[in-house]
Amino acid sequence: MKTFKLTLAIGIAMSIITTSCRNKFDTTKTTDFKVVPSTAHFERGKVLVFSICAGCHYDRQLKKFIGAPIHDIPGIAGKVYSANLTHSKEHGLTDKYSDAEIRYLLKTGVARDGRFLNYMLRPNMADEDIDAIITYLRSNDPPLQAADTTVGLTHFTPIGKLYMSLAANPVPYRANVKLPSMDDKAAMGYYLVDNLGCFHCHSKKLTSLNFVHPDQTKGYLAGGIKFKGPNGTEVRASNITPDKTTGIGNYSQRDFLRALKEGVEPNGDKLKPPMPKFTMLKDEEINDIYAYLQTVPPKSHKIE
Secondary structure, eight states: OHHHHHHHHHHHHHHHHHHHHTOOOOOOOSOOOOOOOOHHHHHHHHHHIIIIIHHHHOBTTTTBOOOOBOTTSOGGGEEOBOOBOSOOTTTBSGGGSOHHHHHHHHHHOBOTTSOBOGGGOOTTSOHHHHHHHHHHHHSOOGGGSOOOOOSOOOEEOHHHHHHHHHHOOOOOOOOSOOOOOTTOHHHHHHHHHHHTTHHHHSSSOGGGOOSSSGGGSTTTTSOOOEEEOGGGOEEEOOOOSSOTTTSSTTOOHHHHHHHHHHOBOTTSOBOOTTOOOOTTSOHHHHHHHHHHHTTSOOOOOOOO
């Protein structure tokens, strides 16, 4: 038995060493472009950054993108903190990246140092929207002005490093990705469900997301992923398929708009964190999401 345990321990140690050695990926950029900022890019970028990035990076008390602890990582894996996105010379991250490196990170999940960051993946985001995000991050808007503080430094345990290595799966760089036609409401809705990250939270598992083909994700939009709510309480993501019993099949377009913008269900109950309020999205965009969700096959999946 002692020999078996020793062999197992050595095997685990070797796995950690081996996988950690292959946890760095090619950082060759397919382009060395630089974004040409515009007012339209700034305005669109602000909406996208607050709708996509704020959930992890924005401190609502300080009203700054200083980062935050990520509570949904199991303690056995270590401690994870999102990055400071302000222009702090000491703690800020984005000023250390070129425009091309930010675009490469969002499209492939590979950071400038070769690490794979799957939670940053947006391989299907249109180049135009990525350019808008970069424009906003480069701006001196008050939430991005230098905040010389850090909420903590990410530290993975050996088990966390092993998992991150095994889960590392960068996607190919896709160039010249275009926005869907504004006239195709369902297509635009699918684009938003993908890039706003709705399917990240409202599917079966965070560890089985299909970033390239979101609708092929296990339990797509049927909910069930568990998050830590206020004071350590557990919250499970809702089923947002059009099932009339366990999903949102009885939501009218107006109900859905109110839920996303005001955080209120049709019966008056308030939606629980980490579900944000998408106050900056246009009504038309939320209506597009609603139109797309009506095309998703209803799935009977009751969420307690």
